[in-house]
Amino acid sequence: MPMIPRIRLYTNVFVVFEGKILLGMKKRGVGEGLYNGFGGKVEPGETPLEAAHRELKEECGIDLPLIHAGRLLFLSAAMPSWAFHIELYRSAPGLSTYTGELAESDEMRPEWFPLSSIPYSQMWSGDKLWLPLVITGEHRFLAREDYDRETDDASKEDSQGQVELKRWWIALEQDPSRTEEKRK
Ligand SMILES: Nc1[nH]c(=O)nc2c1ncn2[C@H]1C[C@H](O)[C@@H](COP(=O)(O)OP(=O)(O)OP(=O)(O)O)O1
Numbered sequence: 001m002p003m004i005p006r007i008r009l010y011t012n013v014f015v016v017f018e019g020k021i022l023l024g025m026k027k028r029g030v031g032e033g034l035y036n037g038f039g040g041k042v043e044p045g046e047t048p049l050e051a052a053h054r055e056l057k058e059e060c061g062i063d064l065p066l067i068h069a070g071r072l073l074f075l076s077a078a079m080p081s082w083a084f085h086i087e088l089y090r091s092a093p094g095l096s097t098y099t100g101e102l103a104e105s106d107e108m109r110p111e112w113f114p115l116s117s118i119p120y121s122q123m124w125s126g127d128k129l130w131l132p133l134v135i136t137g138e139h140r141f142l143a144r145e146d147y148d149r150e151t152d153d154a155s156k157e158d159s160q161g162q163v164e165l166k167r168w169w170i171a172l173e174q175d176p177s178r179t180e181e182k183r184k
Pocket residue numbers: 010011012029030031036037038039040041042074084086124125126127
């Protein structure tokens with residue numbers, strides 16, 4: 001029987017104000033050197049929303065109302081024992097203030113970017129597929145990504161194993177609060 005991976009549950013929060021987005025430069029660990037939202041593992045006894053607020057506060061010092069934006073599920077050939085499930089949140093629409101003091105932490109250096117110049121080339125390669133949906137916040141979505149070994153250039157492989165985004169799909173959730181759209 002093939003090995004069945006175990007699910008690791010994470011959160012990721014994007015603070016989006018009028019015309020700008022708050023990202024963090026990851027200073028250590030997995031994803032070091034990349035910009036990302038603020039987040040981490042959901043701890044036992046915590047809901048994902050509670051974890052999202054806790055991680056936002058721990059990693060950049062602030063808190064504000066959040067809405068669920070979507071869900072990312074991905075597999076990576078670099079970590080075949082795990083399936084990653086990330087609950088994605090964004091700040092509630094229309095907000096322009098937060099509580100607390102925006103501050104650098106051991107893990108993240110926060111930085112505002114205009115929505116017109118999001119540093120996608122310094123982010124996880126799949127994020128550009130769904131971050132625009134997080135920013136508009138009109139539909140919640142499910143995104144699915146498979147990272148596999150690079151096949152075109154074996155010289156790039158190191159002991160960690162280089163992976164690239166090979167397959168993906170995104171689907172919008174039905175939102176019962178919206179008028180049912182007619183489908184062709
Ligand atoms: N925006 C993103 N896009 C993506 O494709 N993978 C992401 C991602 N954000 C996080 N991941 C993946 C990478 C890695 O395997 C895992 C780790 O995420 P994080 O850096 O958020 O958590 P940490 O390892 O810092 O956990 P904590 O120690 O609980 O803070 O989730």
